Amino acid sequence: MYAAIRSGQLQGMSSTGKRIAVFVLPLLLGVAFLACGCVKQPKRIIAGPKRALDELPAEAGVRLRKQLEAVFGTLQRPSPPQAIFDWLDTRAEDLRAGAREYVRLCAHCHGLNGDGTGPVAKQLFPRPRDFRLGIFKFTSTGTAAKPTPADLLATIREGIPTTAMVSYEVDYQHRPAAIRAIRDYVIYLGVRGETERYGMADYWSGYEPDEQSLSVQANRVLEFWREAGGQVVEPPDAQLTFEPGVLAHGQRLFRSDVTQCAECHGPAGRGDRPDLLDPEKVTDIWGHYSPPSNLTVGLFRGGGRPTDLFRRLYVGVKGTPMPAQAENLTGQQIWAVAPVPLSLASPPLCRNPLSCTASAKSLAFSAAVALPWTRN
Numbered sequence: 001m002y003a004a005i006r007s008g009q010l011q012g013m014s015s016t017g018k019r020i021a022v023f024v025l026p027l028l029l030g031v032a033f034l035a036c037g038c039v040k041q042p043k044r045i046i047a048g049p050k051r052a053l054d055e056l057p058a059e060a061g062v063r064l065r066k067q068l069e070a071v072f073g074t075l076q077r078p079s080p081p082q083a084i085f086d087w088l089d090t091r092a093e094d095l096r097a098g099a100r101e102y103v104r105l106c107a108h109c110h111g112l113n114g115d116g117t118g119p120v121a122k123q124l125f126p127r128p129r130d131f132r133l134g135i136f137k138f139t140s141t142g143t144a145a146k147p148t149p150a151d152l153l154a155t156i157r158e159g160i161p162t163t164a165m166v167s168y169e170v171d172y173q174h175r176p177a178a179i180r181a182i183r184d185y186v187i188y189l190g191v192r193g194e195t196e197r198y199g200m201a202d203y204w205s206g207y208e209p210d211e212q213s214l215s216v217q218a219n220r221v222l223e224f225w226r227e228a229g230g231q232v233v234e235p236p237d238a239q240l241t242f243e244p245g246v247l248a249h250g251q252r253l254f255r256s257d258v259t260q261c262a263e264c265h266g267p268a269g270r271g272d273r274p275d276l277l278d279p280e281k282v283t284d285i286w287g288h289y290s291p292p293s294n295l296t297v298g299l300f301r302g303g304g305r306p307t308d309l310f311r312r313l314y315v316g317v318k319g320t321p322m323p324a325q326a327e328n329l330t331g332q333q334i335w336a337v338a339p340v341p342l343s344l345a346s347p348p349l350c351r352n353p354l355s356c357t358a359s360a361k362s363l364a365f366s367a368a369v370a371l372p373w374t375r376n
């Protein structure tokens with residue numbers, strides 16, 4: 001994919017077009033290959049403009065804001081379509097409480113409306129998620145699928161290692177209902193934000209959105225969220241192993257043209273290929289710098305449990321250049337390549353995490369070792 005950009009094959013396209021071609025098209029193609037029986041096929045991916053409401057001509061912006069309010073209520077007093085309450089099994093007062101807690105705990109990073117531009121966002125790498133695209137990096141679900149509510153709760157409880165997204169497990173232990181309400185509010189912001197973007201897309205394509213069309217869109221977006229539960233990727237039987245024959249097989253795959261893992265992450269996994277360190281060229285679907293991870297750190301944003309790693313390789317990291325291998329590799333091959341990132345950790349914290357817990361404890365790194373493996 002990076003090669004395509006370099007060789008100029010996509011030069012004729014607008015930068016947004018490029019981004020879509022580079023990241024959304026592979027996602028779409030990936031969907032076509034999800035036929036290995038691991039996952040039910042998602043119906044379609046949601047794409048659209050990333051522009052802010054403020055970029056509409058003033059009058060149109062005010063109109064769309066009012067229409068959104070009619071469908072979703074205000075950010076402080078959310079009153080979305082009843083179907084959202086039914087699906088999340090929640091009530092208006094709980095969602096309102098979720099809104100208050102979100103403002104207290106999350107909005108300084110994720111923004112009041114969930115657009116990822118809270119006041120501290122600019123100081124962070126990676127940037128806080130913009131929920132309005134309805135795309136999440138670390139989910140249990142297939143390539144184009146939304147996260148499940150359980151996935152979002154897991155992210156909030158466990159945090160995203162090595163990023164500013166910390167764990168809210170302590171809060172969850174004390175006030176599980178409050179944290180669940182925040183999670184529901186994040187889903188509300190996601191559905192609302194995506195509907196807003198559809199409204200803007202309508203406007204830019206010459207069609208005036210109205211309350212009715214927004215309400216139809218809102219329910220359609222909700223339908224994608226609801227479908228995600230049926231699109232969970234269950235790794236096939238077999239487990240992550242550090243048996244030398246399997247690891248050697250995985251290392252060959254890592255360096256192969258089929259996976260191109262080494263092409264992006266480098267043969268030693270350091271993610272330091274100079275041309276991939278250019279923030280202008282190497283971006284994710286949110287428009288932010290997205291270089292290949294340095295795998296020698298030994299910590300994984302999406303978790304280091306065997307199932308996490310399987311899903312990350314099978315589905316990729318959504319919205320980023322990290323591609324899905326669903327179309328390239330069989331389940332067994334993914335299980336062979338999954339231990340390779342763990343084995344690249346330097347210093348070798350724990351070459352065999354399946355049996356390393358005791359010896360790792362003696363290392364100064366034990367906390368770091370335990371974190372990716374158990375994640376919570």
Ligand code: HEC
Pocket residue numbers: 102105106107108109110124125126127128129135136137138139152155156160163164165166168182183186301
């Ligand atoms: C200090 C800043 C900060 C705070 C506070 C914060 N987050 Fe985040 N959050 C981030 C960053 C940064 C990311 C993106 C990490 C990445 O891209 O790997 C993120 C990502 C996420 C994601 C997306 C995960 C995915 O799979 O894409 C969710 C959901 C999320 N945060 C929810 C919350 C909630 C809910 C709260 C409040 C309880 C919260 N965050 C508080 C910084 C923050």
Ligand code: HEC
Pocket residue numbers: 001002137254259260261262263264265290291292293295299300301302303312313317320321322323325337340341
């Ligand atoms: C086109 C470039 C590219 C290719 C090919 C690629 N990766 Fe990645 N990889 C990335 C990027 C970019 C990220 C960072 C994603 C993010 O934002 O968290 C990443 C992240 C990762 C992570 C970290 C996931 C986490 O939870 O933090 C692992 C592990 C990984 N890649 C392994 C692999 C393996 C194994 C292969 C081959 C099967 C591979 N990658 C192929 C670009 C690539």
